Amino acid sequence: MPDSAALPERRRGSGVRMVYDQLRDEILDLELLPGSPIDEVQLAERFGMSRTPIREALVRLAGEGLVETLPNRSTMVSNIDFLNLHTFFDAMTLMYRVTTRLAATYHRPADLKTIRKHQARFAKAVEAQDALAMIASNRDFHAAIAEAGRNPYYTSLFLRILDEGRRLLRLYYQSFDDRLPQEFVQEHEDIIAAITARDIDLCDRLGKGHADQIIRQIQHFLARDERQPVTL
Amino acid sequence: MPDSAALPERRRGSGVRMVYDQLRDEILDLELLPGSPIDEVQLAERFGMSRTPIREALVRLAGEGLVETLPNRSTMVSNIDFLNLHTFFDAMTLMYRVTTRLAATYHRPADLKTIRKHQARFAKAVEAQDALAMIASNRDFHAAIAEAGRNPYYTSLFLRILDEGRRLLRLYYQSFDDRLPQEFVQEHEDIIAAITARDIDLCDRLGKGHADQIIRQIQHFLARDERQPVTL
DNA sequence: TGCATTTTACTTGTCGACAAGAATTGACTG
DNA sequence: CAGTCAATTCTTGTCGACAAGTAAAATGCA
Incomplete structure (x- = not known):
């Protein structure tokens, strides 16, 4: 079994919420440091899903000001002002x-x-x-x-x-x-x-x-x- | 020229903002009535783009409470409470x-x-x-x-x-x-x-x-x- | 005819792939 | 050797297609 990593057989709309909650917790607990860049493909691999739900979670996080996204450039964890x-x-x-x-x-x-x-x-x-x-x-x-x-x-x-x-x-x-x-x-x-x-x-x-x-x-x-x- | 409709040669990241601004104005001016359903493919055809940027605009609107999205079901314009x-x-x-x-x-x-x-x-x-x-x-x-x-x-x-x-x-x-x-x-x-x-x-x-x-x-x-x- | 169930149609959620833009590397010139 | 410009690589933005899930239509049965 080479692919024994978790493929938790998630339900249809649950992927986005899972990524959102997880990233949110990591940002608020400072596991993801303010200013650190966020790579979509990396997250996609980590969560075992496509980039589409990852992007949707990032858009929601950006809407709450937890991440900042520069056009055509990497999005990053929001800095503390x-x-x-x-x-x-x-x-x-x-x-x-x-x-x-x-x-x-x-x-x-x-x-x-x-x-x-x-x-x-x-x-x-x-x-x-x-x-x-x-x-x-x-x-x-x-x-x-x-x-x-x-x-x-x-x-x-x-x-x-x-x-x-x-x-x-x-x-x-x-x-x-x-x-x-x-x-x-x-x-x-x-x-x-x-x-x-x-x-x-x-x-x-x-x-x-x-x-x-x-x-x-x-x-x-x-x-x-x-x-x-x-x-x- | 059957396809003379506007293909305004938009720049790369501008589609989402255009859809977002337009939908937002229509919602706030009550051109889109509260409770009316929003169809993604219809919007995609109307704006001449794929469903992906449409969805991103809708996610942002949902983040501000202007539309409500039921899982696996159509999203609709938020009602006035x-x-x-x-x-x-x-x-x-x-x-x-x-x-x-x-x-x-x-x-x-x-x-x-x-x-x-x-x-x-x-x-x-x-x-x-x-x-x-x-x-x-x-x-x-x-x-x-x-x-x-x-x-x-x-x-x-x-x-x-x-x-x-x-x-x-x-x-x-x-x-x-x-x-x-x-x-x-x-x-x-x-x-x-x-x-x-x-x-x-x-x-x-x-x-x-x-x-x-x-x-x-x-x-x-x-x-x-x-x-x-x-x-x- | 009325109701339950299956089938169909339709909408959304997800995917893999491609193109555009930016950053980095590398080559070239003064 | 430094600075400028071109090429490459890498990340994001967009696309078309498929799968899953839901609502409506159609079918069967009492």
Whole structure:
């Protein structure tokens, strides 16, 4: 059996989604580094399919800004724009506030169940010091809150921002050797309580505080002193 | 010459953009009605190209929510969700406020020039009672303000909202026989003045007022009495 | 005639191949 | 030896064709 590699007998429309999800995860987990080129034939060989579904997945990724494609030239993983991080922080703060506020107003019991489920996973990941799981479950936690707010316009923008933040956080924890902060767990619990109590103003303040906390950590990481200590 | 139809000798990567722009305009101008099916081969014949670039354009349109594609079944023009219009109005109001505020802070002289250019076209369209040109230039006017705010996250969401609004406004003016309101021209002038003066609070109020005005018109249209007057 | 089932027609998803454009290599000239 | 230009290679954009899956038409049966 020379060709024992996986030919998983996929269903008709599933190839594109598989490639899309896989590439997306690899980009957000920084396994594919920002700026690195993406070769279509290489991906086609790797996934065992033609270039057509690969291209479709890349077009979708480009639509979300995760890859950039120059005409007639190789497409590449989007760079992180460190010079304009303030626009990212600004939008992130607003979306944290708005989605949490709306969740307080429009949430239903099933939403709280989903939110608590992601929070449990988040707490477990923090305890296990599992950076990747912590980042992913943190994203899912806030995505579930946005869903509970029931405004697809905000949800779609927030998901994009959370994904971009996932790349930044990954960078952060790679550099700090994956020491995970416990205080986020308690902040999440406070947010859940405020949503449950339908306290809109409190949700607004907690959302802003949570965003500020994350921004402070990232900025602290970015402003850290790169020089190695020297013994004189 | 039986085949005298246009074979415009297009350049290599331009076919997709051409199809994308054309379909997008037709969708937003309601020439393609919401819910109507889109046939790939039909489009391929119409544009004189293969199905591949057509499909790529459709994938991009689907990424922006302008068309919906069911697996293994025909893709169709997205429906307007009248039942959840309040989420649209909510997001629109917030984006009007935020983008106008940011424009007051971050605009440069070139931005004002662009904004005034679109405003001039808008005023001319209103005077000429040209509904299509009025809707398009109104969109361009606010898009230019968002650009001056220099936050791509807000800009991208706002563009999506403005496009959705373009469909709603088109519906509105089709129904009201294209009588165009003059007061929008003055409101636009006020917004320009506030941005130029870098008055953030005033921009916030004017943005909200402008959004409320549009929402009121649309709601008035939606709540109108459909019954024909009957002479007894 | 009404309903279930098979058959047909049609649309989309995928493939392999070819052509156009760009980057790199190599040759040629000053 | 450096710089310019031509040739080659490599990647992407486009094409036509086939396969899979779905909806509609046609057939069979009660």
